[in-house]
Amino acid sequence: MEVIELNNISKVLNNYLGSLGIADEYTKFFLSAFWILFTLVVIWLINTLVKRFILSFAERVIRRTKSKYDDLLIKRHVLKRLVNIIPAMFIYYMLSVIFQPFPDLHIVALLQKVVSSTILLIILWSLSALLGVVNDIYNTFPYSKDRPIRGVIQIIEIAASFITGLVIVSILFEIDITKIVTGLGATAAVLLLVFKDTILGFVAGIQLSANKMVSAGDWITMPSYKADGTVLDITLNTVKVQNWDQTITTIPTYKLVEDSFINWKGMEHSGGRRIKRSINIDVASVKFCTAEMIERFKKIRLLKNYIIQKEEELLEYNAQKEGESISESLANGRRLTNIGVFRRYLQEYLAEHPMINKDMIYMVRQLQPTEKGQPIEIYAFSKNQEWVSYETIQADIFDHVLAVVGEFELRIYQLPSGADLHNTGKSIATL
Structure with a gap:
């Protein structure tokens, strides 16, 4: 049905209303009201036909297909948004007919511009949903975690919104779009200032994606923003991190490139989580092993073979030292020390521990002595990387270390407490 045909219908209705004796000034309002009512009825019929039948049929067909990707069109309501154009x-088509009885109003052109702008906004709205579908499809691939495109999608949405805005302004005010773009050149500095974070976020997003620095699901630590937890989402402007206390930290995307942060993904992929903790041995308790101590150490299963082997090695070495009396001084020859045997025990203990990853380095080492004693450090990797399990494994190891150290006649160094000083004062007073 063309506009000319509808205008002919208007003439027929006008003549009919005139034959009924209705004045011309009222006939105009009757005609406009008729076409408004006609437009509303047709729009209702269109919505019913398209959304209840055609769109519903299309959705049923999409759900029955083998591909899961087209189901995202339904999930993101792409088709529901797009059919609003009809x-x-x-x-737009009916405006000229509705206001045809009022040629002096000059309102048709303005309303058509508004409707045209609305159509552009519907297209933009549908495009946003379609870009969401593209992002969802991309996220189904395994490499999407390392190279997210969420930031790129947002840039496309911003660019599309900007272009749509220019076209709408051009339509509403009848301005050549090239003149608008030329005028924007003068305000480029202001735009750069306003969209500074967006531009920096876009560049940072490309760097983060290209260099595989961070992706959703990674555990990161960024002390400057008090962030320590799992990355929930990476957008154009922000990165959301859920901390271990369930709080959410929001970090500007470009700050991940500008500042330093720790990504624990390497640890998670390595198959082990590092245990690096030391205890301080009181230096005054370190001494050479006596024969009685050596016999006692032989009864410890993890040390039996080591003690026997070491005794043979030391006897052979000391026998070669002619003219030296081994018995005259402990400094002559080589001897076992309780701290050395203790280190060997811990090494064997780690080698037998079921939760230590033997494919990664593990050792017991001495650190530089300090005023707080001689540090003995355990360096190993637990098989279980989950936080609670990791802490339990680490605690179990050091529970055993603290309990067994007395078997080697060693003492753990600790600063005197108030009770120690109080007891010392009592002892002095007694004397």
């Missing part, structure tokens, strides 16, 4: 186009 009633908008019909309204």
Whole structure:
């Protein structure tokens, strides 16, 4: 049905109303009211036909297909948004007919511009949903975690919104779009200032993706923002991190490139989580092993073979030292020390521990002595990387270390407490 045909219908209705004796000034309002009512009825019929039948049929067909990707069109409501163009186009078509009895109003052109702008906004709205579908499809691939495109999608949305805005302004005010773009050149500095974070975020997003620095699901630590937890989402402007206390930290995307942060992904992929903790041995308790101590150490299963082997090695070495009396001084020859045997025990203990990853380095080492004693450090990797399990494994190891150290006649160094000083004062007073 063309506009000319509808205008002919208007003439027929006008003549009919005139034959009924209705004045011309009222006939105009009757005609406009008729076409408004006609437009509303047709729009209702269109919505019913398209959304209840055609769109519903299309969704059933999509759900029955083998591909899961087209189901995202339904999930993101792409088709539901797009079909809104049909009633908008019909309204655009009917405006000239509705206001044809009032040629002096000059309102048709303005309303058509508004409807045209609305159609562009519907297209933009549908495009946003379609870009969401593209992002969802991309996220189904395994490499999407390392190279997210969420930031790129947002840039496309911003660019599309900007272009749509320019076109709408051009339509509403009848300005050549090239003149608008030229005028924007003068305000480029202001735009750069306003969209500074967006531009920096876009560049940072490319760097983060290209260099595989961080992706959703990674555990990161960024002390400057008090962030320590799992990355939930990476957008154009922000990175959301859920901390271990369930709080959410929001970090500007470009700050991940500008500042330093720790990504624990390497640890998670390595198959082990590092245990690096030391205890301080009181230096005054370190001494050479006596024969009685050596016999006692032989009864410890983890040390039996080591003690026997070491005794043979030391006897052979000391026998070669002619002219030296081994018995005259402990400094002559080589001897076992309780701290050395203790280190060997811990090494064997780690080698037998079921939760220590033997494919990664593990050792017991001495650190530089300090005023707080001689540090003995355990360096190993637990098989279980989950936080609670890791802490339990680490605690179990050091529970055993603290309990067994007395078997080697060693003492753990600790600063005197108030009770120690109080007891010392009592002892002095007694004397």
